[in-house]
Amino acid sequence: MRPVFYAILGIFAVSALLGWAHYESKERTIVAFGDSLTxxxxxxxxxxxxxxxxxxxxxxxxxxxxxxxxxGIVGQETNGILNQLENPETREEASKADGMIVFIGTNDLINSNGGDLDNLQEAKIHEGKEDYRRNLTSILNTLREENHSAPIHLIGLYNPYPGSSEIERHIDQWNDLNKKLAAEYEGIEFIPLNGVFKNKSKEEYFSDSLHPNEKGYKLIAWRILNGSRLFRESL
Structure with a gap:
């Protein structure tokens, strides 16, 4: 009787192991929404x-x-992501995702000031920030409606012109908005990015005044990975 019992037990053990291995080898998908930086x-x-x-x-x-x-789409603002999410295929992709990244706002900020960050206009930037808040809230609501459980990573903005304390102030304000919005949702994590390029050579880490080069993007990737509690818990 014992040999039969152990044989059956062995079959169950192998089946359980194979099932566990199958589960562990599941393919995972993350969707990333953003602008030229994504x-x-x-x-x-x-x-x-x-x-x-x-x-x-x-x-x-x-x-x-x-x-x-x-x-990611070059030049995209928050309203562009909303347009993307009107596409049923994009929404379906989000609904099946194991994780999501939203890295948006640089163009919203720059364009609210007329297309550059020279001669900062407080009233226009404030108006742009309110539009950004509304659009970003709609984006997060839509993503959460489509997918109730996948972690969402909201990436903060960085200051490409660290010599300007005024630009830094606005970047901080927009990042504060991001952080507060993320805190209103379950499973949405804000990952600050502004410190990544502090004291880093522009020539070494950037391809132009705004966009990183290969080394700069590598810093962003590691910052997202190391700053993400949700990635570590869900993957």
Whole structure:
């Protein structure tokens, strides 16, 4: 009787192990929404932080392949992401995602001031920030409606002109808005980015006045990975 019992037990053990292995090897998908910084403009390899983060995640976690779908568009503002989310295929992609990244706002800020950050106009920037708040709230609401459980990472803005204390002040204000919005939702994490390029050489880490180069995007990828509690818990 014992040999039969142990044989049956062995079958169950192998089945359980195979089932666990199958679960562990599940393919995971992350969707990333944003502008040229998510698209990867300035990286000669056209990878940006998205492909670098994908590569690091696949090296770090051995639970199955991780793919990041890049929805970044050069010049995009928050209203552009809202337009993307009107596409049923995009919404379906978000609904099935194991994680999401939203990195948006640089163009909202710059364009609220007329297309550059020279001669800052307080009233226009304030108006732009309110539009940004409304749009970003709609984005987060839509993503959470489509997907109730996937962690969402809201990436903060960085100051590409660290010599200007006035620009820094506005960046801080927009980041405070991001942080407060993220805190209103379950499973949405704010990851600050503004300190990443502090005391870093512009020539070494940027391809132009705004966009990082390969080394700069690598810093962003590592900052997202190291700053994300939700990534560590969900992958």
């Amino acid at each position: 698209y990867g403009l300035g990286d000669k390899g056209d990878e940006g932080y998205v492909d670098k983060l994908e590569s690091v995640l696949n090296q770090k976690y051995e639970t199955g392949p991780i793919e990041i779908a890049n929805y």
